[in-house]
Amino acid sequence: MAPEQTTAVLEAEGLTKHFPVRGAGRDVLRRGAAVHAVDDVALSLHRGRVTALVGESGSGKSTVARLLAQLQTRTGGAVRLHGKDVTVHGGRRFRAYCRSVQLIFQDPFASLNPVHTVRYHLTRALRVHGHAGRTARELEEALTDLLGRVRLTPAEQYLAKFPHELSGGQRQRVAIARALAARPEVLLADEPVSMLDVSIRLGVLNLLRDLKEQLSLAVLYITHDIASARYFADETLVMYAGRLVEGGESETVTQSPAHPYTRLLIDSAPDPERIGSAQRAELDEDDLGEPPSLVTPPAGCRFHPRCPHAMERCTTELPPRFEVSGKQWAACWLYDNGSPAPAGES
Numbered sequence: 001m002a003p004e005q006t007t008a009v010l011e012a013e014g015l016t017k018h019f020p021v022r023g024a025g026r027d028v029l030r031r032g033a034a035v036h037a038v039d040d041v042a043l044s045l046h047r048g049r050v051t052a053l054v055g056e057s058g059s060g061k062s063t064v065a066r067l068l069a070q071l072q073t074r075t076g077g078a079v080r081l082h083g084k085d086v087t088v089h090g091g092r093r094f095r096a097y098c099r100s101v102q103l104i105f106q107d108p109f110a111s112l113n114p115v116h117t118v119r120y121h122l123t124r125a126l127r128v129h130g131h132a133g134r135t136a137r138e139l140e141e142a143l144t145d146l147l148g149r150v151r152l153t154p155a156e157q158y159l160a161k162f163p164h165e166l167s168g169g170q171r172q173r174v175a176i177a178r179a180l181a182a183r184p185e186v187l188l189a190d191e192p193v194s195m196l197d198v199s200i201r202l203g204v205l206n207l208l209r210d211l212k213e214q215l216s217l218a219v220l221y222i223t224h225d226i227a228s229a230r231y232f233a234d235e236t237l238v239m240y241a242g243r244l245v246e247g248g249e250s251e252t253v254t255q256s257p258a259h260p261y262t263r264l265l266i267d268s269a270p271d272p273e274r275i276g277s278a279q280r281a282e283l284d285e286d287d288l289g290e291p292p293s294l295v296t297p298p299a300g301c302r303f304h305p306r307c308p309h310a311m312e313r314c315t316t317e318l319p320p321r322f323e324v325s326g327k328q329w330a331a332c333w334l335y336d337n338g339s340p341a342p343a344g345e346s
């Protein structure tokens with residue numbers, strides 16, 4: 001279903017995060033300086049859809065997730081759940097927000113407490129979110145249901161285990177089950193498979209995709225692996241140096257990338273047909289050149305110092321989003337007035 005046919009569950013508009021720089025020794029030079037980690041990001045997440053947020057290390061992807069999860073305060077912009085503004089604060093409304101919007105981290109080993117069993121982690125999550133039931137039997141049913149959803153069956157085989165007794169994939173499944181204990185509407189999955197063995201990445205992505213369908217979840221899938229976005233996500237957004245530069249249907253964005261940065265990203269990820277292969281599991285960031293300083297980001301388009309098509313105006317004017325096709329937009333002056341990129345481009 002096209003995103004415009006459904007209402008957004010979670011939306012961000014003008015989302016901005018600047019981290020003040022507190023550098024010793026160079027304070028005088030740096031007074032008032034900030035890392036422009038996220039600037040003016042707009043996105044919307046829809047029920048039953050996966051949106052991939054793709055970009056190099058340091059482009060601001062995790063910061064977007066933390067801002068959406070309300071783990072960090074934003075410098076500017078708005079976050080809306082079902083159209084209602086949300087702001088970081090404690091209390092009942094905040095707890096309800098945390099139930100609805102759950103974050104899954106890259107490293108399941110770090111996110112699970114090594115001294116506690118699977119039973120403890122899941123029971124605690126069920127209790128915190130008020131879904132543990134009233135009787136011991138209802139609790140057992142809820143635990144069995146959670147482990148069944150992440151395909152760790154039979155449940156008795158896993159409940160007494162400690163994190164170190166599980167494989168990486170099993171640990172990430174427990175972390176996913178713990179997120180599901182909140183009965184969320186939105187899952188923010190920050191590089192959920194990048195720490196896993198390449199042979200099991202696909203299994204965890206398939207699980208997330210099935211859960212998205214069964215539970216009508218809105219999923220934000222954060223990754224530096226653009227080929228996996230094609231496979232797993234309905235929509236793909238490309239982030240560069242704190243800004244979104246391209247977005248649209250995953251198939252279109254990954255097969256006919258419009259922004260020069262997206263093209264570079266795809267060209268630098270060898271063998272896109274082999275999802276999860278070790279060969280293209282990591283971007284070869286050497287091929288991409290150096291990302292800019294986020295303390296003094298380039299004026300105009302932040303990609304212009306690395307862009308093979310940079311024009312005069314790219315160095316001074318920030319490009320807005322231009323429609324490239326009904327299925328894709330790009331923040332690039334090559335598409336001014338909707339005109340296609342000059343002939344001869346790849």
Ligand SMILES: Nc1ncnc2c1ncn2[C@@H]1O[C@H](COP(=O)(O)OP(=O)(O)OP(=O)(O)O)[C@@H](O)[C@H]1O
Binds near residue numbers: 035063
């Ligand atoms: N708490 C912080 N204080 C200062 N700077 C920060 C903080 N958190 C992130 N940053 C900076 O913000 C920028 C974006 O970081 P972020 O972690 O969001 O990028 P990312 O795309 O998720 O990268 P990765 O894939 O490596 O996690 C980076 O330059 C980072 O150093």
